[in-house]
Amino acid sequence: MRTYGGATAEQRTSLRRRRLMESGLELFSRRGYAHTSISAVLRHAGLKDRYVTESFSSLDDLMAALIRDIYDEQITRCTGAIDTDQPLRDRARNMIDIIVGLPLQDPRKGRVKLTESLGAGSLTARERRLGLQRKSGLVNSLLREGLHDPRTDTTPRSVAVVGAVSEMLLSWFNGILNISREELVDQGLLLFDAITEHASATSRE
Structure with missing residues (x-):
């Protein structure tokens, strides 16, 4: 199985999903759901735009x-x-x-x-x-x-x-x-x- 940085593709996807969820939890609780955007979650998680669709549709x-x-x-x-x-x-x-x-x-x-x-x-x-x-x-x-x-x-x-x-x-x-x-x-x-x-x-x- 091919790895990158010691992690498989599936593991990296799982880690990115977890980072997005942690950022969502932080921003939803601090700013509120109505004042949070996908872009804000991505920035907080330090991820590029293309990574959100692999985990969440909205x-x-x-x-x-x-x-x-x-x-x-x-x-x-x-x-x-x-x-x-x-x-x-x-x-x-x-x-x-x-x-x-x-x-x-x-x-x-x-x-x-x-x-x-x-x-x-x-x-x-x-x-x-x-x-x-x-x-x-x-x-x-x-x-x-x-x-x-x-x-x-x-x-x-x-x-x-x-x-x-x-x-x-x-x-x-x-x-x-x-x-x-x-x-x-x-x-x-x-x-x-x-x-x-x-x-x-x-x-x-």
């Missing part, structure tokens, strides 16, 4: 890739948090804490995911929907553990939990909710508890 495509990466990271961590022998409530708390912790651990990812991605196009919107569906699936797996009747459909309830926590997180990130991280997690857990109790009661009827 700025929206770049944002979509970033959102997919962010959700992949969170889903992996959330899956690990709930795949333990801890009590159900503790696992739910750990999952909510992971979701809430993103803006604190990497404010760039927090801003891109929670605010800047909302102004992107259809590709990004699709990745957001898929990410929320995957999170809802994890919550649904927790809700179903306490059911007496496995035929009870908890899908709408899991969507409600994820949607509510996401909205609370957005308000917290934007400074509308003036509470601590622990308080925000507690509020999310309170919602999970209420829906869990309702689902369990419904399945006994």
Whole structure:
């Protein structure tokens, strides 16, 4: 296999893609999606114009890739948090804490995911929907553990939990909710508890 500078063509393409994504993350979080262009991303990454089309078809495509990466990271961590022998409530708390912790651990990812991605196009919107569906699936797996009747459909309830926590997180990130991280997690857990109790009661009827 032919190499250049010790790297194959595939490896160089992958490295350029990663550089573009890092630059996109930095510029989207600092300038905002609406004030960022493909040319600006290329300049920041130190790459020539011809290299962007090998990785992304548009700025929206770049944002979509970033959102997919962010959700992949969170889903992996959330899956690990709930795949333990801890009590159900503790696992739910750990999952909510992971979701809430993103803006604190990497404010760039927090801003891109929670605010800047909302102004992107259809590709990004699709990745957001898929990410929320995957999170809802994890919550649904927790809700179903306490059911007496496995035929009870908890899908709408899991969507409600994820949607509510996401909205609370957005308000917290934007400074509308003036509470601590622990308080925000507690509020999310309170919602999970209420829906869990309702689902369990419904399945006994």
